[in-house]
Amino acid sequence: MDRVGFAVLGAGVIGQVHARNISMLENCRLIAVADQVRERAELVGKQFGAKAYTSIDEVVKDPEVEAVVVATPSYLHAPQTLYALQHGKHVLVEKPMATTLRGARLISKTAEDMGLRLGVVFQERYLEAARRLKELVSNGGLGKVYLIEAELKWWRGEAEYYRSDEVARSWRGYWETEGGGVLMNQAIHTLDLVLWLGGDVEEVSGFISNAAHPSIEVEDVAAAAIRFRSGALGTISATVNMRPTNRQYRKIRVFGTKGSAEIHDLSLRVWTDEGEAQVDGSGIAFGDLHRALLADFAECVKSGREFPVSGGEGIKSIELIKAIYLSSERGVKVSLPLERGDGPL
């Protein structure tokens, strides 16, 4: 079987998950691992039998590399993706695809213009619970959807997460490098699902705050109300302050005129007049969904089929998050789509 040659750029927490998954998949081949920290690149490269590089330059010059997984700190995603695309490589970029809306739009357009695949790592699009709910909503199984509620209550400690090592200290918790806090980093997966289910947003009103992380600049709690173009309403609340830590959860609730449904962490329950249904996602391990997404991305690179979680899809959650930030900063309701020059975008 033809395998797509991959390089992983950034061999940190998630880069190592991608390297392992690529080396496990039948339609992929891990060619190289690159990290600014040479020892990291060498260690992970050796573990999976791949070349070790220390810069993106070495990656794009390697003719065996057809696709690059960008798994570096968030502020590098757009510039490194652009560079790889300009060198003719397909790119699978970690979320957020960019820390600015301009960056997200630029890389999406560049991929389109060059006829290259650009995918965003929203692995929950491959979650059975989410796929079944999307199908149900699209088929009208819940009737007309009038309300979507999303909640993410997680915990990320200052010492354990934001300041855990030198690399973490260099980028986590700053507007310039992380691009935002709980919305831009943790809740973005949930917002992507909300937008997938609810469609385009017309207007949003939001508040953000930092309640329990004095050493970081970005928000650790956020609340927003949205109106979808369909007329449905939505609410979002997200935090990384949840204590005790064994009470962490994520929920998405969809209410329609014929029934309702709830995603709780990775599982789904549906209630309609016909009865109840469920999908149990409790056996899914971290990395399983990334592997499903990667396998599909490689298939799209080979066949030329459009990857479902494209750059255009990735832009949507960034735009919504920026709108919440603008609304909070200005104390006003914000209409979408956002225009260039609409604040610090």
Ligand SMILES: NC(=O)c1ccc[n+]([C@@H]2O[C@H](COP(=O)([O-])OP(=O)(O)OC[C@H]3O[C@@H](n4cnc5c(N)ncnc54)[C@H](O)[C@@H]3O)[C@@H](O)[C@H]2O)c1
């Ligand atoms: N999809 C998911 O489930 C998921 C999970 C975790 C992280 N992420 C995303 O992945 C990205 C990385 O997160 P992480 O937790 O792995 O961070 P990390 O700090 O553990 O890893 C980042 C790595 O990039 C390397 N790096 C930094 N600058 C570089 C450069 N110029 N060239 C090459 N390598 C460079 C660092 O040395 C480090 O090894 C973030 O944007 C984050 O939002 C996604």
